[in-house]
Amino acid sequence: MATDGIKIIDGDLAHDVYWGFMDLYDEGMPMEDIRHQMERGKEAYDFFEYEIFITAYALALWETCQLTEPIKRQVRTAIDRGACAQVWAEQSQEDATARERELNRFWNKISTPKRTIRQRKYRKIINLLFSEGDVLTFQLANGSYAVTIVLTVSQHRESCSYEFAKKTYRDKDKPDLADVINYDIVERKVPSGVDLDWEVFLKEGMWKINDPGGMDALVRNEA
Secondary structure, eight states: OOBOOSSSSOBHHHHHHHHHHHHHHHTTOOHHHHHHHHHTTGGGOOHHHHHHHHHHHHHHHHHTTOOOHHHHHHHHHHHHHTHHHHHHHTTOHHHHHHHHHHHHHHHHHHTSOOSSOOOOOOOOOOSOSOOTTOEEEEEOTTSOEEEEEEEEEEEETTEEEEEEEEBOOOBSSOOOHHHHHHSOBOOOOOOOGGGBOHHHHHHHOGGGGGSTTHHHHHBTTOO
């Protein structure tokens, strides 16, 4: 886990917690459901991780005017414990002191209720290029037609991604719906240890994987 600096939102876990909260908030999820999802599994954190989690979580709650006294008490406990500063002190006392100052500033900040709530930012994209289930036909450079189907449309903040399934249809005639239904979908099996030819593996050795086509030679039934 990367912790790049002494700020409240300054590492992988802090970003995951803060933006995970805000993504759910912006999607319109009820606050109680957000709390339940964000707090699930927090018992697995050690003291270092918990300090990062609870401060990032408290910041998100404060910005949305949802910070409660129980959460503030948890923040205070984490600050007094000083787990992050103790870890950083092993490498740099300067960083440890800077972290303590950052936590004190943060405590003063959240001790005063925020006057204006952060409004939900509804980022749903409405001008989609395609919809799930769309069937697309296109003509290749050699003049034959091909078919693809839109499987999923995923949205994250202002970004939108599409997943397609390629059909085996290839013909000079433009396909109709019956052609789309009757032709297969192109698939590829991802190699894994389940399909590993252990007899070949033990005979040839681990280094075989590094040879050109080595993985395919060690995996059975590669599509």
